[in-house]
Structure formats: structure tokens, C-alpha cells
Amino acid sequence: MIALIRYTFATMLHTQRYVAPLLLFMGLMGVLTANGNGPLPAAYASSAGAMFVCSTWLAMAVVSLDEPPQRAITVVTAGGRPLRVLLAAIGTVLLSCLALMVVGLAFPLWLGDHAVTAADLLLGIEAQLACALTGTAIGVLCSRQVFTRQGHAVVAALALLMVALFTKGLPPVNGLFTLMATTSDAAPLLAPAGAMSALSALLLTAATAATHFTGRRRQ
Amino acid sequence: MLRLEAVGKRYGRGRWVLRDVDVEAQPGEVVAFTGGNGSGKSTLLRIAVGLSRPTRGTVAARPPVVGYVPDRFSPNERMSAAAYLTHMGRIRGLTTSVAAARAGMLLDRLVLVGGRQVPLRSLSKGNAQKVALAQALLVEPGLLVLDEPWSGLDADAHGVLAEIMTEVAASGGTVVFTDHRESVTRAGATRTYTVSGGRVSLPAPDSGWVPASDIVLTAPGGGRAPQDLVWEELEGVRTVDRDAAAVRLHVARESADALLLTALRHGWSVERVAGMPNAATSGDPR
Numbered sequence: 044m045i046a047l048i049r050y051t052f053a054t055m056l057h058t059q060r061y062v063a064p065l066l067l068f069m070g071l072m073g074v075l076t077a078n079g080n081g082p083l084p085a086a087y088a089s090s091a092g093a094m095f096v097c098s099t100w101l102a103m104a105v106v107s108l109d110e111p112p113q114r115a116i117t118v119v120t121a122g123g124r125p126l127r128v129l130l131a132a133i134g135t136v137l138l139s140c141l142a143l144m145v146v147g148l149a150f151p152l153w154l155g156d157h158a159v160t161a162a163d164l165l166l167g168i169e170a171q172l173a174c175a176l177t178g179t180a181i182g183v184l185c186s187r188q189v190f191t192r193q194g195h196a197v198v199a200a201l202a203l204l205m206v207a208l209f210t211k212g213l214p215p216v217n218g219l220f221t222l223m224a225t226t227s228d229a230a231p232l233l234a235p236a237g238a239m240s241a242l243s244a245l246l247l248t249a250a251t252a253a254t255h256f257t258g259r260r261r262q
Numbered sequence: 263m264l265r266l267e268a269v270g271k272r273y274g275r276g277r278w279v280l281r282d283v284d285v286e287a288q289p290g291e292v293v294a295f296t297g298g299n300g301s302g303k304s305t306l307l308r309i310a311v312g313l314s315r316p317t318r319g320t321v322a323a324r325p326p327v328v329g330y331v332p333d334r335f336s337p338n339e340r341m342s343a344a345a346y347l348t349h350m351g352r353i354r355g356l357t358t359s360v361a362a363a364r365a366g367m368l369l370d371r372l373v374l375v376g377g378r379q380v381p382l383r384s385l386s387k388g389n390a391q392k393v394a395l396a397q398a399l400l401v402e403p404g405l406l407v408l409d410e411p412w413s414g415l416d417a418d419a420h421g422v423l424a425e426i427m428t429e430v431a432a433s434g435g436t437v438v439f440t441d442h443r444e445s446v447t448r449a450g451a452t453r454t455y456t457v458s459g460g461r462v463s464l465p466a467p468d469s470g471w472v473p474a475s476d477i478v479l480t481a482p483g484g485g486r487a488p489q490d491l492v493w494e495e496l497e498g499v500r501t502v503d504r505d506a507a508a509v510r511l512h513v514a515r516e517s518a519d520a521l522l523l524t525a526l527r528h529g530w531s532v533e534r535v536a537g538m539p540n541a542a543t544s545g546d547p548r
Contacts, residue, residue, distance in 0.1 A: 109337075
């Protein structure tokens with residue numbers, strides 16, 4: 044699995060498909076955390092929002108990275124198990140998101156003047172983790188494995204992103220943001236944010252299984 | 263070893279691409295599938311390597327190590343050929359140093375033009391095909407499956423490919439390949455199946471045997487070397503026999519004139535043309 048992730052990572056870097064999602068992440072971070080004071084949970088909700096959109100795009104790009112003949116070779120090389128190749132792509136996306144998470148945690152602190160507690164940082168990690176997992180789930184579902192036409196995939200991804208971001212109180216993304224925007228103390232939010240992360244992990248598992256079986260049926 | 267039993271394949275509710283396919287390939291065998299475009303050859307190979315699942319029937323006795331060469335491999339990547347092969351070797355469980363050494367050896371043997379560090383996306387069709395072939399051989403395969411492997415390769419690489427297929431078979435592996443030209447499958451395979459309309463059959467030895475000509479071509483005198491041609495690619499060619507002095511071709515009668523014209527244009531000299539008695543009618547008085 045490590046060799047597969049290494050290969051997927053190398054392909055992602057060589058094809059430079061990471062550039063656009065990365066720029067989007069940086070842009071969103073810059074715009075959303077423009078005002079440098081106020082409670083830190085609200086700032087970390089912005090980081091998590093940027094992470095959410097970026098991880099969706101990155102997952103779509105990385106899962107659809109290989110042309111079909113190249114993917115066929117990779118699947119046969121990986122012992123004829125396409126699920127391993129899909130999991131390696133998801134692993135690559137999540138590892139990249141971990142690197143972005145460091146930026147998402149540090150950027151509001153660098154830009155603004157906040158009093159930081161351990162609970163704040165933990166909440167920031169949980170929120171970004173929940174968003175990275177949900178974003179990856181949407182991206183995997185809207186990849187070339189499920190949608191043969193790129194246009195349909197983009198429309199579907201945008202629709203799912205909008206629903207998750209703006210449906211009032213819908214867990215995990217909007218529900219979490221509502222909590223973080225209305226509470227200035229991080230400590231009581233840790234438990235619900237942890238629950239949202241767990242729910243996001245379940246969503247990603249379901250999306251992976253659905254993508255795997257759709258791709259398998261089409262073959 | 264590979265066994266397909268009563269395999270059928272359709273995509274969704276579409277037409278049946280393959281129907282009632284029974285194929286058995288023993289270790290040490292080189293099995294060819296021949297058939298026109300869209301006859302279902304590629305689908306058959308995808309089922310053989312496990313990329314596609316048959317709608318009906320089963321695939322049994324597939325060896326653990328499978329090498330697969332798809333019909334076109336045109337990666338749009340900056341990664342170098344050597345780096346790509348090293349990654350593939352690692353995925354197969356080799357260490358980095360072993361994978362890199364094996365990749366280098368295979369690329370040297372296949373004579374990759376431009377060297378090992380050339381980016382994949384700048385490779386020509388034939389050179390990309392060589393990389394595709396190399397990745398299938400990083401670990402000695404128990405089953406080597408090649409989809410139209412001869413197309414796009416130059417004449418030298420044809421020889422290496424034939425050697426490699428023989429070696430895999432000799433060490434107990436099973437080789438399965440397709441080609442749309444019967445000349446290639448007849449020459450390289452121990453058994454040839456015909457794929458047509460989704461059905462697979464073993465042709466009777468004398469079926470489809472049309473009158474043929476035996477042509478011997480040599481280099482003309484005066485030190486001018488003729489241009490090397492990929493004879494197998496020419497229309498109507500059944501078998502090709504090369505040696506140092508001459509090329510001996512077995513050609514369908516109706517294609518012989520066109521072939522002679524091509525040969526002469528490329529600087530070859532015609533030494534002999536003979537009508538071949540054909541197997542089906544040799545006993546008939548005419």
C-alpha cells in the first residue's frame with residue numbers, strides 16, 4: 044500500500060493537478076480570515092471551510108489521475124484489486140490534507156491576534172479533519188470512477204458542496220460551522236466536533252464503497 | 263494456466279460482447295486470439311487478467327503474478343520511464359534497488375530510444391509500447407497477456423518481443439495475445455483461436471486456406487542496403503522467415519503483386535516467386 048501511495052503521490056506532483064486546489068485553499072484562507080481578531084473557533088471554521096472545498100477538488104483530481112489504460116496496468120500490478128488503487132488515491136488526498144491542516148491552524152494565528160488554548164487547537168484539528176473527510180467523500184463520489192463525463196461530475200460535486208455547506212444545521216459541515224460561529228469557547232465544542240469527524244469518516248467509507256462497486260460494475 | 267468456462271459478457275443491458283467462451287491455456291503455451299476490430303478480443307483479455315468480471319461463467323486457475331500490456335499506452339506524464347517502472351516494481355513488492363535494476367535491464371533490452379530518463383509523455387507510440395511491455399515483465403509473470411503487442415513496434419523490437427514470449431512460456435508461464443493479422447498469430451502461437459461476433463473457436467487446420475505464393479527477396483548487388491520493412495504488417499502476409507541473406511515470405515496469392523511492388527520500391531531484389539500448392543486442393547487435379 045505504501046508503494047501505491049508513493050506512486051499516486053508522485054503522479055499527482057508530476058501532473059501538477061494539485062496546483063489549482065492548493066491555490067483555491069490559499070485564496071479562501073486569505074479571504075475568509077481577513078479580519079484578524081474575534082474568537083478563534085470562528086476563524087477555524089473558515090479554515091475548515093477552505094479545507095472542505097479544496098479536499099473535494101483534490102480528491103476528484105487524484106482519483107481520476109490515470110488514463111484508463113494506465114489505470115488498468117496499475118490495477119493488474121496491484122494484484123488485480125482495484126479497491127487497493129482507490130484506497131491509495133484516498134490515502135494520498137488525506138495525507139495532502141494533513142499538510143494543509145498545518146497551514147489552516149497556523150494562518151489565523153499568524154495573521155491575527157488571538158489568545159490560543161489547547162482546546163482551540165484541538166477544535167481546529169477536529170473541524171478540519173471532519174471537513175477533509177467529507178470533502179474527500181464528495182470528491183471520490185464525483186470522480187471518473189462514477190461519472191464518465193467530466194461536466195456531469197463537476198455539476199454533481201458543486202451541488203453536493205452547496206447542500207453540505209448551506210443547508211441549515213445539516214451535519215457534519217454546516218452543523219459544525221453553526222456551532223463554531225455561535226460559540227466563542229472551544230472546550231464545550233470538542234465533543235460535538237469529534238462526533239462530526241466520526242460521522243465524516245463514516246461518510247467517506249460509504250462513498251468509497253459506493254465508488255468501488257460502481258466502478259466494478261462498469262468494468 | 264488459465265481456464266475460461268462458459269464466459270459471457272455484456273455491458274449493462276447492451277448486446278453480448280462475448281458468448282459461451284471456453285478457453286484453456288496450459289503452462290508453457292502461447293495462445294493467440296485473432297479477429298477483426300470490435301470482435302471482442304480486448305474484452306476477452308480484460309476478463310482474462312481480471313480487470314473485467316464476466317457476466318456469466320467463471321475464470322479459473324489464474325496464476326498469482328499477471329503481466330498485462332494494454333493495446334495503447336499513452337501516459338500524459340512528466341515522470342521518466344525508469345521512475346515509472348521503479349514505482350511499478352515497488353507496487354509488485356520489489357525493493358527500490360531491485361526494481362530500478364530490473365527496469366534498466368528491460369529498457370536496455372528493448373532499446374528504448376532517448377534513454378531511461380526520457381519523460382513518458384514524450385515517447386512515441388512504439389517506445390511507449392516498450393515501457394508497457396517492460397512493466398509487465400518486472401516480476402516473471404505466470405500469465406502474460408498482451409493486447410495487439412506487435413502494432414507500433416519496429417522490426418528489431420519484434421524480434422525481442424518474440425524472444426520474451428518464448429522465454430516466459432519456456433519457464434512455465436502462459437502467454438496470451440491478440441492480433442488482427444493471422445500471419446502474426448500463426449507464426450508466434452502454439453494455438454490460435456478465432457474471435458468473431460463474440461464467439462471464440464479453434465479454426466480447423468485447413469479452413470480459410472487460400473492459394474498462396476512463396477516469395478524470396480534479397481538485397482540487390484552494388485552494396486545498396488534495402489530499407490527494412492515490417493513484413494508482418496503488410497497485407498496478406500502469412501509467415502515471415504528472415505536470415506542473413508534473404509527474406510522468405512508466404513503471401514496470399516491476391517496480395518502478392520502489391521507486396522512485390524512495395525518490396526521493389528524499398529530497394530529489395532526479387533529472387534524467386536513460386537506458387538504454393540495449397541493444402542486443401544493439392545490432391546485435386548485441375
